[in-house]
Amino acid sequence: MTMFFSAGTPKGTVVAIPVALEPDARPDVADVAVARDFVTEALRLLGHTPVPLDISPDLLRDRERLDALLRSTGAGFVFNLFEGFGDDSAAEAAFCSAVEVSGIPYTGNPAHVLELCRSKGDTARLLRSAGLPVPDGVALFPGWERRALDGVALPIFVKPLCEDGSVGVHPFSLVRRADELDGTLARMLDLFPEGVLVQPFLPGREYSVSCIGNGAYRAVGVSVIDYDAEGETIPFRDYASKWDPACPLYPLTPAPAGAKDGERASMLALRAGEAIGCRGYFRVDLREKDGTLFILDVNPNPDMTPGGGFMRQCREGGIPGERVVAHLLELALEEHGRRNSRCRAS
16 A cells, blocks of 8 residues: 655645636536535644635736735645636636746646646647657647548547546537538537647547656556446546536446556556656546557646545545645645755756
8 A cells, every 4th residue: 555644744834725716617617616625624634724715817817916815825835726717727827827936835737737738739749759659639720721631530539629627528529420520620619719639539448547746756546447338328528427417427437447457557647747747746548449558638737526536546546635635745845845946056
């Protein structure tokens, strides 16, 4: 059993926990409040003092006021759960950048990693340049030309270029017939004018690997979904299946992967984290085709609700919730010291 210990965070440390303040938030945005409740309780069990921070779009735009608010908390850490707003996923990196300017240690990935991973196209190009297996893909934007899809064979999968949390993934994202293609692309580009990513659909098993560390990463768990074994269902998780309890696929829980498959997926996930420069924690999603694994996505700010995949994998690996929270604080302190050392050296 793997255990983490936090020796570098004195008890009584004030820890600010920011989330988006947004009326009528989408389920994936509102769910972060559940994660904050969990982290708040874990921090109290560890003897720390959690302070909630609600971040509105107006506050994020006023950097001077935001900086004053961060400093006024007296926080020794920011436990960064902020994932942006429903209509502005770029706010995730913008907020982290403001925290970096404040000089307060923070958990999770730096702003440039959050911004990179927001673009599925940029992430895929970087991973491919590092020699990692990534599905071929074409980024399309409003006004796209037909020749952009030359050589692209059905079935294909269409998803937003710059979203996460399965936002914009629907049953119609899988296009099997040529007569469905134009309508699907028009619909998706109307919803997501920043662009969509068109990739070949990979029909095999889907893996998810949760990782922790600052360069010396470790995989804390690997889960797998075998859609062929699930019977009559769409062969992927769409937005509703992750966030709508009324969806028939909502109860679907990935199973722990076997040792051999888990090791194979973990190796690729750790290499992906290294290529991108992840810090603190991250999750990598992969999918199989003809026995070969391909990296689909790198999530640099995974869901920390108790029922989410990251925390479930930690529990399955024998790591209780408060230990995960403690270790993320320790990693934040370690990375903060490393950044300060680099600044002094330059």
